[in-house]
Ligand SMILES: Nc1ncnc2c1ncn2[C@@H]1O[C@H](COP(=O)(O)OP(=O)(O)O)[C@@H](O)[C@H]1O
């Protein structure tokens with residue numbers, strides 16, 4: 001019952017709210033949270049060389065989850081954000097994805113960002129969109 005929760009994080013306040021919902025739920029289900037950041041900037045991806053310790057969104061989120069006493073995994077990938085979220089949900093057998101309605105971009109008139117929209121369309125499991 002929602003024990004494997006995937007939270008894609010981009011460092012935005014929106015994704016921090018998504019993470020807080022995931023923590024609240026994981027406390028109730030004795031669940032595990034998998035954090036995923038997808039790098040879209042090739043130079044950033046090369047610079048970090050896939051090393052999670054240099055990924056700020058993952059680092060920050062991991063600490064928040066650990067401090068809440070919840071088991072946590074981190075995944076760092078490159079490529080198309082929606083595709084990598086969907087693939088990770090399948091690969092890890094996630095039972096729920098929790099994303100922010102919006103992320104880092106500035107187009108605040110939009111209700112949903114392109115990532116949250118794409119995840120809602122393609123996810124292999126239920127999705128919670130936080131706002
Ligand atoms: N690069 C990314 N890696 C992981 N998760 C992401 C990434 N970009 C966005 N997300 C997730 O999708 C949510 C919505 O972001 P997005 O659709 O990109 O909105 P915006 O268009 O405002 O940037 C974020 O709150 C976060 O949960």
Ligand SMILES: [Mg+2]
Pocket residue numbers: 010103104105113115
């Ligand atoms: Mg975005």
